[in-house]
Amino acid sequence: MRVLISEEKIQAKVQELAQTINRDYGNRNDLEDNPVLLVGLLKGSFVFLADLVRHLTIPVEIDFMAATSYVGTQSTGNLIILKNLNESVHDRHVLIVEDIIDTGLTLYEIRERLLLESPASFEICTLLDKPVKRHSAVPVKYVGYTIGDEFVVGYGIDYNEQYRSLPYVGVVEGAVEGAEGSDRE
């Protein structure tokens, strides 16, 4: 395992992201009545969300979605929702919390779906951004680290369901992306 982003660097970045989010949402006067709805995308985002939320000082609620995407014969993808949100996001301040954005397909489709419900606001926060293979453009407001085309694990992110518990982000030497590696969630 090669360490790509150390535990210290991740923790510093999570704090920095939280400060920015606190500042951006902090001057809204409707949050006491309408807390920000943090939407964690399972499974990968569970560690990031848990750390992030402990640095947030704004009122928040938390929900989770699990989705899996696959690319069919067309360039548009298909999204299967494995677990939906408990309630509608209508009039809610939605902040998606994601571990890593690769092609952008998953988030593109989730965004399209949630925007149909007319949220009060909609933003995306991702710890890692891997823009090399992006083919579905999604506006991402909060990005932790931008990385190259490497298959990473740790800090919630898996390879065959392994390595999620690592406190750092690393690269498994010899792992081949796409070969049964991640279940894209």
Ligand code: XMP
């Ligand atoms: P898309 O391509 O839709 O996919 O943006 C995002 C999801 O794909 C998974 N993914 C990875 N999983 N190491 C992983 O273990 C990686 O380097 C990687 N890149 C993408 C991940 O589940 C993410 O949510």
Ligand code: MG
């Ligand atoms: Mg994910």
